[in-house]
Amino acid sequence: MSYQLIKAGINLYAIFKNLEDLIALDEESRNLIKGKKISIQFLVKNGPKAWLQFENETCKVGQGIMHNPSVKLWFKSPEHLNKMFDGEANPIPLKGFTKLGFLQKEFVKITEKLEYYLKPEKLENPSKEYIEINTRFTLTVAAFALPEIVKYNREAKLSASHIPDGKIQLWVLPNDPAVFLTVKNGEISAQKGTTEKPDAIMEMKDYQTANNFLNGKSNPFLAIAIGDVIIRGQTNMLDSLSLILDKVQNYV
Amino acid sequence: MKTYTYKKSQELFKKAAEVIPCGIYGHFSPAPLIPVTDYPFYIDKAKGSRFWDVDGNEFIDYMCAYGPMVLGYNNPLIDAAAEEQRKKVNCGTAPARVMVDLAQEMVNTVDIADWAFFAKNGADMTTFSLMVARAHTGRNKIIRLKGGYHGTAPWMQSPDHHGITFNDNKDIVMGEWNNYEALEKYIHEHKGEVAGIISTPYHHPTFADNELPAKGYWKKVEALCKNEGVVLIIDAVRTGFRLDYGGSNEYFDFKPDLIAFCKAIANGYPISSLVGTNEMMNAASNVFHTGSYWYSAEPMAAALATIRELKRVNAVEKMFETGTKLGNGLIELAKDHGYNMKMSGHPAMPYFRITDDPSLMLHQKWCGECTKRGAYFTSHHNWFMSAAHTDEDIAETLKIADEGFKAIKE
Structure with missing residues (x-):
């Protein structure tokens, strides 16, 4: 049960979070929402709740309940939601039947593009631009998956309890893309961007290095030892964090 | 520079x-x-208080192989004793005579010791100490303290670490350093269940200031253990023979039942030891614990020579003195540069931290700047002094540290 719950949280809060950058960076996706103003609420029984808002050629993704969304999609369980993400189930629409056309056409194309950028293994020779977007998305997924794993995975909860309160900055040099994690009393929250005074920093020297590191294609010890990945500050925070990060691949 | x-x-x-795996692990x-x-x-060679890396750079070493080096690298006296034994026998089909001599030396030197058992690494002995405590009491639970390090066997690691399960920690209970009340409460609430408490004599975690025992802490813990039939185990793997020849517990004026030694015991030769009181000897005899190289005679001869030489050259007093000189010098230098340097722990194993930046980034930068100028400083771990460190080493180190402070300002 916790597996499905964690996966559902990651799908809604971490995978979907990338829609914001997808719309900003990918012209084709942006064109699909041109002139459209639509918001979608995802409701999972005994599971996560999130909303998407497409407006003015931008996308915003939020956690929780949105006031008066255009569309409400209901899922009878976290497993139901996860099956939808795997293309094996459909949501139950509760509101916004007139917008179903958007969900079946444009939204499907947008999520297919998202999947394309998240799965580099399908490409033989990914371009530099592709690697940059994939790296950005992978970093976001990793960061936003952490709180979900910590909530419901016993070992991860223990690891998080060992992290002193503070802020951890992860970024690809020269400081973009960047995410930071706030740890308080064993709970982790993730945000995109930079924080002013991080207690620990993990910086990856360039996109390719970050891509290899985040996708498990490089030896992390070698990457740190040769200076491709630089860690600084209260690196004991990163020790425990890495134990949780290692679990992300079990859910995505 | x-x-x-x-x-x-x-x-x-x-x-x-x-x-x-990892290139360099652990x-x-x-x-x-x-x-x-x-x-x-990578290190190429070492002598006295210094080592040279594979690029030919020379360092004054303040990690001392993370503790084992205590009388100087390649100490001729220790090496000669080891070599003499090696020529006779090292790994044989039966123990060598030197084992008995070493056990006698440990018993004569360490105040609480009525017997000594030998192995290779600190973790061999901390694990053995738990087995002895359980055999002695017929109980299962062991209390260890948060932030304390006793090696890498599964019971010593957190169950969230790779390869460790919650079952590995089933009977391990976490206490807190200097929190006597919590210890007492737990033991009273679990009467007859706790076999032992294992702790370092003072708290020397990584990434944090080291803490000495609060006044009366150990006396109260000792009395609690005696009253409740709990075995008190001291992990002196780092502190052993650096604080007091008679056991680092003597420095803090209390008597445990068992003490684990390693690191400084043989100046780099691979050997560890658990010593204990007469009361623990029967349990230690009943527990089956051994290893292929635990009877190697060469390290035993090195240990025998090391313990005698430590006493002969007043190594404990010397390390206290040079550690204090180094600490005072660094604190003063830091002040001159507008920084606040904090020294914690014992002068023979000082932990330093520039307190102006709680993230440690400034301190890390300074340690790095000093290291690449020839004073090997780590930023996450206590340092180790040795009897081989001289006043000249300290003076040279302070010059390097001064340059380090200038560099972090740039």
């Missing part, structure tokens, strides 16, 4: 990473050396 580069170290590490891993580019990875 010239700064070092580490081309050969880096090249060797890349080769190592292809054939050795406590020698480069990961906590920050910035990693300021540190050498």
Whole structure:
């Protein structure tokens, strides 16, 4: 049960979070929402709740309940939601039947593009631009998956309890893309961007290095030892964090 | 002042990473050396208080192999004793005579010791100490303290670590350093269940200031253990023979039932020891615990010579003195540069931290700048003094530290 719950949280809060950058960076996706103003609420029984808002050629993704969304999609369980993400189930629409056309056409194309950028293994020779977007998305997924794993995975909860309160900055040099994690009393929250005074920093020297590191294609010890990945500050925070990060691949 | 580069170290590490998990694993891993580019990875040779890396850079060593070096690298007297034994026999089909001599020396030297048992690493002995405590009491639970390090056996690690399960920690209970009340409460609430308490004599975690015992803490713990039939185990793997010849517990004026030694016991030769009181001897005899090389005679001869030499040269007093000189010098220098340097722990194993930046980034930068100028400082771990460190070493170190402070201002 916790597996499905964690996966559902990651799908809604971490995978979907990338829609914001997808719309900003990918012209084709942006064109699909041109002139459209639509918001979608995802409701999972005994599971996560999130909303998407497409407006003015931008996308915003939020956690929780949105006031008066255009569309409400209901899922009878976290497993139901996860099956939808795997293309094996459909949501139950509760509101916004007139917008179903958007969900079946444009939204499907947008999520297919998202999947394309998240799965580099399908490409033989990914371009530099592709690697940059994939790296950005992978970093976001990793960061936003952490709180979900910590909530419901016993070992991860223990690891998080060992992290002193503070802020951890992860970024690809020269400081973009960047995410930071706030740890308080064993709970982790993730945000995109930079924080002013991080207690620990993990910086990856360039996109390719970050891509290899985040996708498990490089030896992390070698990457740190040769200076491709630089860690600084209260690196004991990163020790425990890495134990949780290692679990992300079990859910995505 | 010239700064070092580490081309050969880096090249060797890349080769190592292809054939050795992590390249360099465990406590020698480069990961906590920050910035990693300021540190050498591979050592070529060592003598006295110094070592030379594979790039030919020379360092005054304040980690002392993370503790084992206590009388200077390649100490001729210790090496001669080891060599003499090796020529006779090292690994044989029966124990060598030197084992009995060493056990007698341990018993004569360590105040609480009525017997001594030998192995290779600290963790062999901390694990054995738990087995002895359980055999002696017929109980299961062991209390260890948060932030305390006793090795890497599954019981010593957190169950969230790779390869460890919650079952591995089933009977391990976490206490807190200097929190006598919590210990007492737990033991009273679990009467007849706690076999032992294992702790270092003072708190020397990584990434944090080290803490000495609060006034009366150990006396109260000792009395609690006696009253409740709990075995008190001291992990003196780091502190042993650096604080007091009679056991680092003597420095803090209390008597445990068992003490685990390693590191400084043989100046780098591989041997560890558990000593205990007469009351524990029967249990220690009943527990089956052994290893292929635990009877190696060469390290035993080295240990015998080391313990005698430590006493002869007043090593404990010397390390206290040089550690204090180094600490005072660094604190003063830091002040001159507008920083606040804090020294904690014992002068023979000082932990330093520039307190102006709680994230440690400034301190890490300074340690790195000093290291690449020839004073090997780590930022996450207590340092180790040795009897081989001289006043000249300290003076040279302070010059390097001064340059380090200038560098972090730039």
